Amino acid sequence: MKRHLRYLCAVAAILVAGTACAANYSNEVLHYQVVYHWGVIWKHAADATLSIKNSGSGYNAMLTGKTRSWADKVYPVRDTLKCSMNSNMAPLKYEKITHEKDYYARDLIKFSYNYSHTSAACTRYRKSGTQTASLSAKCQAYDMVSVFYMLRNQDYDAFSRNKSMTTVIFSGKKKEYLTIRYVGKENIKMRNGSTRQAHHITFKFTQEGSKKSGDDINAWMSADAQRIPLLLVGKLPVGEVKCYCTN
Secondary structure (H helix, E strand, O other): OHHHHHHHHHHHHHHHOOOOOOOOOOEEEEEEEEEEEEOOEEEEEEEEEEEEEEOOOEEEEEEEEEEOHHHHOOOOEEEEEEEEEEOOOOEEEEEEEEEEOOEEEEEEEEEEEEOOEEEEEEEEEEOOEEEEEEEEEOOOEEOOOHHHHHHHOOOHHHOOOOOEEEEEEEEOOEEEEEEEEEEEEEEEEOOOOOEEEEEEEEEEEEEOOOOEOOOOEEEEEEOOOOOOEEEEEEEOOOOEEEEEEOO
């Protein structure tokens, strides 16, 4: 159960990151319920809140996730993702703070650009010491927050079914590839019983050499101009996690 809770919250952090308005954004706060689903079991296990502010020259976003009181008794989780972006929503700095029971870690990534080439200096803080690493990509690279802003700027109405695109993600000391596939427009049922029209897309993460680094994630973004992620689903070793927007 401890392992399931930890993995659930890790998936949730990936799922709900980057939910602010993609263009002409001022300030916004969105809330999510993270629900564990297995057969007839539906358990509200965690909550997540994402806020974004316009700094004048760019944007600052912060995602916080925490387990609920019943889950705290099993394995408390408090995770925070922070991202600073320029006016084009390209990442400048990314920070991930993980606090899970007795485990604490902090990752800091600073981005730099040379034409279309992206470089990053990564520093990983652990109880055992500090590690550094350098990452690079011959394209625009993103982190686990800023990539969703890029995705929300896509014109999904112009996409054909099964169209896919691939981008690079810097995470800790790793470089991963994220492939996004457009499934189509669908009506989905929200946790409050309402029905919303949304664009269905899937995420697939792979490492260099095309080795999958996790199960696919399904996401449904609102079919209006804001393209807010309404529902996100990721698999767990047992069951699945569903993140519902409650705004």
